[in-house]
Structure formats: C-alpha cells, structure tokens
Amino acid sequence: MQYMLMIYHEEAGWDRMTPAQQAEGMAAYQAYSEALAAAGALVGTGRLQPVATATTVRIEGEETRVLDGPYADTKEQFGGYYIVEAADLDAALDWAARCPGARHGGVEVRPLWAMG
Amino acid sequence: MTERPAPGPTEAAAAAAEAAARGGYGKLVAFLAARSGDLAGAEDALADAFAAALAAWPRTGVPDSPEAWLLTAARRRLIDAARARARRSEAATRLRPLLEGLEAAGDGAALPDRRLALMLACAHPALDPALHAPLMLQAVLGLDAAMIGGVFLVSPAAMSKRLTRAKAKIREARVPFAEPEAEALPERLSPVLDAVYAAYAQGWSDPQGADPARRELAGEALFLARLVAGLAPASAEAQGLLALILHTLARRAARRDAQGRYAPLDAQDPACWDGAMIAEAETILRRAAGLRALGRYQLEAALQSAHADRRRFGRDTRAETVALYDALLAMTGSPVVAANRAMAVAELRGAQEGLALLEAAAQDPRLAAYQPAWAARAELLSRLGRRAEAAEACRRAAGLAADPAVRAFLMERLAALEAGG
Structure with missing residues (x-):
C-alpha cells in the first residue's frame, strides 16, 4: 500500500533560519530519505520551490485561465512530499512522525489509489 | 406454570x-x-x-x-x-x-476473538474522537445509526453519513486491526477506554431512565467495559474503568427518591444501592491496584469507592478523598476536577478554604456553564452565611440544569435560601 506524506510548513520560517540551521535541516531530510530507502519504503520524493514560483491553471468553458500564485493561500505551504510503501496506516503514520517536516510544520498522510 | x-x-x-x-x-x-x-x-x-x-x-x-x-x-x-x-x-x-x-479462514473453525483489535480500530487516532464511541457501539454491539444518533444528539441521517465516511477511511487508508505489543498497549488502549466511558456518560445523562435508548446504553457501555477488561487483563486502567462504571451504576436506582425527586449522593439511602455490583467493583479495583499502573479511571473508581464506604460504613474518608483529587488533578489538569477537589477540601478543612479554591478554579472559562460548580458555590456560600450570594449562585445553577429533577431540586434550595432557611 502506498501513502503520500505531504509536508506543509511556513516558508518564511526557512528564510529566517541561519545558514547553519538550514544546513542542519537539509541534513535531517537527507538522513530521513536514506532511512526510508534503506527500509525499502521509499517510492518517491520531491521538494517544491516556494509558492512565489507557483502558477495555477483552470479551464472554464472554452477559456484557459492562468493565475499567478498557488491553488490556495494558506498560513503554511505545501513544500514537499514523500511517497512511501507501508503495510498499513500505522506504519505510514510512524514514517510521518519521523519526517523532519512533522516538527517544523505538519505532515498530511493520504493513501494513494492503487493503479492496476 | x-x-x-x-x-x-x-x-x-x-x-x-x-x-x-x-x-x-x-x-x-x-x-x-x-x-x-x-x-x-x-x-x-x-x-x-x-x-x-x-x-x-x-x-x-x-x-x-x-x-x-x-x-x-x-x-x-x-x-x-x-x-x-x-x-x-x-x-x-x-x-x-x-x-x-x-x-484462508476455515469454515466453522473455532472463532478467535478479535474484538479488541476491532475496538482499537474504531478508536484509532486517525479517526475523529467524537466517532470512536458511535463506531464501537455499531461495530461491536450492532446498534443502529438512528439509536446512536439519538443519544449523541445528532440526526440519524448525519450520524449514518459520518459512520459511513469513517468506515470508508478504515478500509481505504488501511487502518490496522491489530493488537499492539504489551508495552504499547496502555497508550493504544487509552482512546478505547475514553470511548467506552463516553458511551457510558451518554447513557448516564438520563438518570430517570425515561429514554429507553439511553438506559440501554449505560448497560451496553458496561458490556463493553467488561469486554475490554477481560480482553486486556494486564491493563490496570481497563480494570479501573470497569470498577468506576460498576460503582456508579450500583447507585443508579437511588438517584431518585420514591417520588421521583433528585437525590444527591448524601441524601441517598445506601440500602437501595446494588451491593453485589459494589462488591464486584471493589474486587476489580484491588486487582487493578495490583498491576501497579495508576491512571485516571482507577483514581475515579477509588473516589467512588470512598463515597460508598463513607455512606455505607460511616468511615471518615475526607482526607483520602482530597488526596485522590490531588492525584487526579495532577494527572488531568481538568477544571471540573479542580472544582470537585475544592468541595472535598471544604469538607476536610472548612467552607472558607473550599470556597477560595472553588473561586480560583472558576477562573477557567470552561466552568462558566458547568452547573455543578455553581451548585457547589451556592452550598459553600450558604454554609458561610452569605445567603444573598448563595441564592444568586443557586439561581445560576438552576438555570444551567438540563435535568428537570435536578432543576427542581435547585429551585427548592433557592426558595429556602430566599426565605432565609
């Protein structure tokens, strides 16, 4: 069973960190990714650039509307994800609790539809 | 025949x-x-x-x-x-x-009892805590959504929809049906016990037993409490919860006098209590104490045990009661416990000291609409001879009472205070 761990955090918080703190944060994610991979649980991961780079597209009728900005303005922003393989929700929640994002934001856990 | x-x-x-x-x-x-x-x-x-x-x-x-x-x-x-x-x-x-x-499950093979795993799934932290008790009542006891909605004050259609959604999440997100390792059991069992207690409290909230659904619910909650205590014999808190429910259910019939009027604990006739239930509660509470893992439900059961002892045998349990409330307050930080502790202190060290503690506890906004705290305040003020203030607090308490018999009791008190009684 695959679950996506979606990391939400306050982007501005990252900018307020000292370079040393940022390096520490990167190292924590690096170690987490390696632990997932070593356990055979890592399916995929990605880190998103800030919401300032986001563009949202909708097609309404015949018209394609392209809007500057993220889908929703929120206090904390979607900043990255992991897709993990886990036996059940408890196993996925254990991985979420180990994710550095759970400390400086929130990690939403959602099962993926299984594809054929 | x-x-x-x-x-x-x-x-x-x-x-x-x-x-x-x-x-x-x-x-x-x-x-x-x-x-x-x-x-x-x-x-x-x-x-x-x-x-x-x-x-x-x-x-x-x-x-x-x-x-x-x-x-x-x-x-x-x-x-x-x-x-x-x-x-x-x-x-x-x-x-x-x-x-x-x-x-792989063989036909007709002896059925292993997986009800603890089922209850753990129903009270999984990934599910809305407000749905833990309804899910458990439906899955373990087969109660229907209309009855469950009725006691939890939600329309049958809304309750049915919420239960359906929660069960879809159980299936799609693969909420596990598993019994945890021994060391993880206390933590995982805690929401299960809270859900059983919530079901019990909903049933208890109809003291007259006028609403058959609620009267039945207290009995169903007792069944669930027995089930958890039996399936998790190593959990001290599971035993504590069962003892607590038995102790309070034993006094159920005595909460009304012959005329159907509200009878507070100190006005009840202990002869009307169910002695067998109290004896069972005491045995279970001792067994829980032997497991050496103190918790909220054991403390609450011990308080009920002290009440029973005081009324049945005239034992002075005042100091013990304050000590139990001290421990319970340290564990829960609950303003309701703080208010109850203030009353226990008033019994032990006088109304003045109790009132000071009660007023400190009442700083918590969660107590503003809590009827028993206002009734307690009225009682302590009246003991101190501050009759006008006592009447004021008693009026507030009566206005907050949901149970007509309790309201009638408080109105009677109010009339006595206003008459200078």
Whole structure:
C-alpha cells in the first residue's frame, strides 16, 4: 500500500533560519530519505520551490485561465512530499512522525489509489 | 406454570438467529473485519447472512453451530463483493490479499476473538474522537445509526453519513486491526477506554431512565467495559474503568427518591444501592491496584469507592478523598476536577478554604456553564452565611440544569435560601 506524506510548513520560517540551521535541516531530510530507502519504503520524493514560483491553471468553458500564485493561500505551504510503501496506516503514520517536516510544520498522510 | 405451544420453525429460527446475534455479533464482525480490513463490508455481509438465516433455518432447521453457519454465509458474501469490486476497478492487486485473507479462514473453525483489535480500530487516532464511541457501539454491539444518533444528539441521517465516511477511511487508508505489543498497549488502549466511558456518560445523562435508548446504553457501555477488561487483563486502567462504571451504576436506582425527586449522593439511602455490583467493583479495583499502573479511571473508581464506604460504613474518608483529587488533578489538569477537589477540601478543612479554591478554579472559562460548580458555590456560600450570594449562585445553577429533577431540586434550595432557611 502506498501513502503520500505531504509536508506543509511556513516558508518564511526557512528564510529566517541561519545558514547553519538550514544546513542542519537539509541534513535531517537527507538522513530521513536514506532511512526510508534503506527500509525499502521509499517510492518517491520531491521538494517544491516556494509558492512565489507557483502558477495555477483552470479551464472554464472554452477559456484557459492562468493565475499567478498557488491553488490556495494558506498560513503554511505545501513544500514537499514523500511517497512511501507501508503495510498499513500505522506504519505510514510512524514514517510521518519521523519526517523532519512533522516538527517544523505538519505532515498530511493520504493513501494513494492503487493503479492496476 | 402454563403450557406453551412448542415454537414453530420460524420462531425457533428467529430465536436462534437472535441469540447468535446477541452473543456473537461483535465477534463475527471483528473476525471478518480483521481478515478483510473492511468494517463496512463485514457488517453488510453479516446483515445479509442474518437475513439468509431467517429465510433458510425455518426450512432446514437451526444448524448445530449458528455462529459457524453465519460466518460461512457472511464470508461468501464478502468474497463475492470483493471479487465484484476487483472486476470493476483496476485495483485488483490491492484486493488480492483481502480475498486471500478471507479464503484462508476455515469454515466453522473455532472463532478467535478479535474484538479488541476491532475496538482499537474504531478508536484509532486517525479517526475523529467524537466517532470512536458511535463506531464501537455499531461495530461491536450492532446498534443502529438512528439509536446512536439519538443519544449523541445528532440526526440519524448525519450520524449514518459520518459512520459511513469513517468506515470508508478504515478500509481505504488501511487502518490496522491489530493488537499492539504489551508495552504499547496502555497508550493504544487509552482512546478505547475514553470511548467506552463516553458511551457510558451518554447513557448516564438520563438518570430517570425515561429514554429507553439511553438506559440501554449505560448497560451496553458496561458490556463493553467488561469486554475490554477481560480482553486486556494486564491493563490496570481497563480494570479501573470497569470498577468506576460498576460503582456508579450500583447507585443508579437511588438517584431518585420514591417520588421521583433528585437525590444527591448524601441524601441517598445506601440500602437501595446494588451491593453485589459494589462488591464486584471493589474486587476489580484491588486487582487493578495490583498491576501497579495508576491512571485516571482507577483514581475515579477509588473516589467512588470512598463515597460508598463513607455512606455505607460511616468511615471518615475526607482526607483520602482530597488526596485522590490531588492525584487526579495532577494527572488531568481538568477544571471540573479542580472544582470537585475544592468541595472535598471544604469538607476536610472548612467552607472558607473550599470556597477560595472553588473561586480560583472558576477562573477557567470552561466552568462558566458547568452547573455543578455553581451548585457547589451556592452550598459553600450558604454554609458561610452569605445567603444573598448563595441564592444568586443557586439561581445560576438552576438555570444551567438540563435535568428537570435536578432543576427542581435547585429551585427548592433557592426558595429556602430566599426565605432565609
């Protein structure tokens, strides 16, 4: 069973960190990714650039509307994800609790539809 | 004794199905849901199996093991439903382990009791805590959404929708049906105990027993508390919760006098209490203490035990009561506990000191609409001779009372205070 761990955090918080703190944060994610991979649980991961780079597209009728900005303005922003393989929700929640994002934001856990 | 005609095949079948439903419903649901990971599917399959039993048994006779018959029928339905789903969706791979799990379960084999795993799934932290008790009442006891909605003050349709959504999450997000390792048990069991207590409290909130659904609910909660205490004998808090429920249920009938008027604990006749229930509660509480893992429910049960001792044997339990409230307050930080502790202190060290503590506790906004705290304040003020303020607090308490008998009791107190009594 695959679950996506979606990391939400306050982007501005990252900018307020000292370079040393940022390096520490990167190292924590690096170690987490390696632990997932070593356990055979890592399916995929990605880190998103800030919401300032986001563009949202909708097609309404015949018209394609392209809007500057993220889908929703929120206090904390979607900043990255992991897709993990886990036996059940408890196993996925254990991985979420180990994710550095759970400390400086929130990690939403959602099962993926299984594809054929 | 009057002769009764032998029951016809239909009545016999109905009676057998009913007996299997009462005794084994939760066990059957637990077994099927734990195998398939699909609580809603297990309930639906079992409902179909019961319907099939009522149709078949009058013709074929009641089988030797109704439970095994129902299990086989429900399993087949669950497998058929899963196969149909597998054909419809492209997600056949996902359903394969589910089918294998069900097919591996032998027909009619002695049914292992997976109800603890079922209760843990119903009270999983990934599910809305407000739904833990309703889910458990439905899955383990087979109560319907209309009855559950009624006692939790939610419309049957809304309750039904919430339960359906929660069960879909259990299936799709794969909430596990598993019993944790011994060291993780206390933490995982805690929401289960809270849900059982919530069900009990809803049942308790109708002291007159005028609402049959609520009266029944207190009994169902006792059943659940017994079940958890039996399935998790190493959990001190599971034993504590059972002792607490037994202690308070033992006094249920005495909460009203012969005229149906509200009788507070100190006005009740201990002879009307259920002595067997109290004795059982005491035995269980001692067993819990032997497990050396103190918790909230054991402390609350110990408080009830002290109340019972004081009223039944005239033992002075005032110092012990304050000490128990101290421990409970340290553990929960609850403003309600703080208010109760203030009353216990008033008994031990006088109304002045109790009132000061009660006023400090009342700083918490959560107590502003808490009727017993206002009634307590009225009582302490009246003991101190501050009659006008006492009447004011008593009026507030009466205005907040939801139970008509309690309101009538407080109005009587108010009249006495205003008359200078």
